[in-house]
Amino acid sequence: MVQDENHLLIYLQAVNSQACCPECQQNSHRIHSRYTRSPSDLPCFGQKTQLILQVRRFVCINQSCKRKIFTERFNDLIQPHARTTIRLSKVQQQIGLLLGGEPGKKLSSFIGMSCSADTLLRRIRASSRPDDSSVRVLGVDDWAMRRGQRYGTILCDLEKRQVIDLLPDRTSNTLAGWLDSHPGVEIISRDRGGEYAKGAAQGAPQAIQVADRWHLLKNARETLQKVIDRHQKQVHESVKLIAERESQLSSNQPLDSMQPSNSSTPPNTENISRNKKRMMYEQICELHKSGMSIRKIASQLRVGRRTVRRYLRADAFPERAKRSGPSCLDPYLDELKSMWESGVTRATVLWKRLKELGFKGSYSVVNRKVAFWRKKLQTSGDGKSILHNAQLVPQPSSMCLSWLLWKSIDELARNEKKLVKELLQTPMIFQATQLIHEFQTFIQQQNSGGWDNWLERACSENAPIDIRRFGKSLKRDEEAVKAAMESIWSNGQVEGQVNRLKMVKRQMYGRASFDLLRARFLNNA
Structure with missing residues (x-):
């Protein structure tokens, strides 16, 4: 053994006096020649380790054997022609399965067994697949290779709770072909896609199909x-009626109980956006009444066909809900209210004073709150405050x-x-x-x-x-x-495996081919 600053060299040689011919399996003691191999091994004490292995060539003593000269084998240490030991290859394979190419390369270099990303990917492709010969309860679902464009199929053994295969598409013929090669399937849990129902009926007609709950x-x-989209008029009337009732009940409501919308979009921008959508709705209705098809309407107005169908299904303009949630101004409402009641009504002054108290929000947040109060409260001639008859229910x-x-x-x-x-x-x-x-x-x-x-x-x-x-x-x-x-079976655990598949796919930066993704996912289950 020789050690320097960066390497650890270990010299090895076989001690057996004879070796077995790999062709005829007969032992031979006749040495022909010797040569040296230098495979890499697992690092030792953080240093890169390399074996200097003296290997002998033997002459086969079996006259009828095709191989005249053979090299002695070290099956527990290294494969023929390999440049790394078996245990180093297994570690590299696990690093590749867990991290992928580039991240695995960085980790390997850090722990003293540097290799290229391509080497790790070759280790992944050379890994053996798990046995999927016996499947009784099968879960089937699709997953996106590229969302909206290409999809594949994931197959899970629901009893063993593990993935057994990935298919390159989601057609009925592909699923039927896989089921033909696995005749033991008795139950198939699937989503409501017609292709999966057809493929399951073709490939496993004896199996019970279970729709995903x-x-x-x-x-x-x-x-x-x-149904609600079709009855927008009734929805408008119901919301308006509730608003009127709430307005009457809150006519004597104090100022601090009225909360503005927490939408990040100013009111005038919201109105502009709403008016555009309303004009779009009216145009779609007019074109449809003139006899134009949904496809032509979508092409002419440059909107999706799903939007056209949704608008045509509604009997009135479908309103969109406003965003709501906690505001960064909530902890300072008491201070803001006291300043407002003391006569300070300019949003700029209020915002600067709140900043002195630790408020970190923008000026627009305070301005929206003040504008809301101005809109809701109006001073009459006798100095009393009255409420506008505005809609309080969005x-x-x-x-x-x-x-x-x-x-x-x-x-x-x-x-x-x-x-x-x-x-x-x-x-x-x-x-x-x-x-x-x-x-x-x-x-x-x-x-x-x-x-x-x-x-x-x-x-x-x-x-x-x-x-x-x-x-x-x-x-x-x-x-x-x-x-x-x-049935007790459903596709819940299959959805969980799809979520894990998305994580693995994104770790590979979207550049991996299907066979590499399949090998990595199946062997890392």
Whole structure:
């Protein structure tokens, strides 16, 4: 053994007097020649370690053997033609699986076994895949290689709770081909995509298909949102009625109980944006009445077809909810109010005084608050303060209203309860909410009792059109939907594996090919 400042050299040679021919497996003691190999090994005391290995060549004594001369093997130490020991290769492989190419290269250099990023990637590709021969309960879901453009399929063994394979696309033929090579699948949990249903029926017709419960509930909530989109007039009237009631109740409300909107956009900018969207809504309605198709409307106005459909589905302009949340001004409201009441009403002066007290917000935050107070309070001729008859309840978005209707009435705040009760006075919204809540109960309690009756009511002509469409889509996939209500299996853990796959994909900076991503993900499960 020789040691210098940067390297540790270890000299080794075999002690056996004979070696086994790798071709005919016969021992030979006839030495032909010797040569030296210099493989790298694991670092020792932080220093790079290199073996100086003296290797012998032997003459095969078997006359019928094709190989006349062979080299002695060190199977526990190093592979033939390799430049690193087996244990160093395994460590490099694990570093590559955990960190990838460039990050793994930096770590390897730091701990004394420097190698290139390409070497680590070769180690990943050479790793062996886990055995996926026996799968009984299979979870299937898609994942984005590049969102909106290319997608793949992830397959999980739900019993063993591990990933078993990644497929390069999400077509039915690819899934069916994989199932053909794995004939033991009995249960397939999947989302409601038609390609997966078709592929599962082709590749494993004997398997029970289970629709994912989370996707079923998501589709139900989105259906409720579509119903609200169609009844915007009733929503406007309900919100206006609630606003008038709140305005009457708060006519004697003190100044500090009135809170402005915490939107970061000034009111005039919000109005401009709203007016643009309203003009867009009116243009879409006019073009649709003239007979123009949705595709042509979207192309002419340069908006998405989904936006055109949403506007056409609504019977009035769909308002957007304003952002709300805590403000950096909240801890200083008492000081601001006292200064306001003492006669200091200029926002610039108030902002400078608050900064002296430690306020770190911008001038616009204070200006919005002061502007709100000026708008709400007006001094009359006799010196009394009166309130404008302004709307105190903001217009919620369709998504926000769908969540309010989705929840139990006991989970809502006081103003939310009033709004929900007012909305439920509309027959179509009431009927849709009732049917969606019943469907929600089927999924959450995993009980399909009364399902046939519910499906008949949902598909009847008296039901809202969006509920009918939802019911018909469930009817086309009825066996999988009923299995979701009765089976213990679902795609929850598959979604978790997709989340882990996203993390691995982003660690590889988006430049890795599918085979490398697949090898790294499957061997790092």
